[in-house]
Amino acid sequence: MTALDMGLLVLRVATGLTLAAHGYVKFFRGGKIAGTGRWFDSMGMRPGRVHALLAASTEVVAGVLFALGFLTPLAAAAMIALMIVAAWTSHRENGFFIVSNGWEYNFILAVIAFSVATTGPGSASIDEVAGFGTGSWQSALIALVVGVGAGLAQLALFYRPQPADAPS
Template sequence: MLVLRVVLGLTMAAHGYNKFFGKGGLSGTAGWFDSIGMKPGMFHARVAASTEMAAGLGLAVGLLTPIPAAGFVALMFTAYWTVHRKNGFFIVKDGYEYNLVLAVVAVAIAGFGAGKYSLDYLLFGWDGIGAYLWGWWGLAIAAVLGLAGGIGQVLIFFRPPAPADAA
């Protein structure tokens, strides 16, 4: 579980870091968000980059694991709905394959628990509060909270641009 958490978490954190500091930085990311209908773009660039970094690092260290896993689900649902769903399944055609895998693996980690080599285990063990950080509770928290966040963000903010040929 340690290897899976660290690889998945640091991969997501790297995406957030890239939004903050990669080529184009937050302004480039904001422009892209505006172009796909997630307005205001700068707000969404900051939210996406911060959530990717926080959820990624939280999952990597195994801290309150269902919460960062919910962040993965919210991020990946929003990416699926706003960009990838119209392109089909396969990532080579900009489909939603990658989004699905990241979200499902994050929920699975929340369900199985962060493992013995995690801050969850160190701070809470498997009993008391720790019992809510894995199993059906962990899975439900990650899936329900993540879907609620992603669906809420899409419903509140997503306004797809009109097709070019509609003008």
């Protein structure tokens, strides 16, 4: 295993498990899916419960796949889509920096996902063992086009925020 492979392994596992933990929390902590659904409704992602289930499931599955280095371009695409939707619906109005609840975290996770899709997940991955390849411009393009497309489609189809002057 090269230093690059070790670096990719650490990056994939840390990032993937962090994302999976976000999904886990939506399922099992705090307000669970019902509470997350109400929060999604309040942000304009309707129907909130459906999007809470979709977001939590995608975070867990994409996070685990990314950590394992399995179907990496698709896991990266799912991560990019999630981060676009989260950045736009929950963090956009707060600016860039996470200390102000901005979209910095969403941005860096999407960049990591795209970067790993481009380089490939490294030799310590299921993709490598299964012979799925080690990354390429094609993998990067899949992650970017599918991820951005899915995120924008979800926003276009389901994001319906209340106008600022509407009664709550």
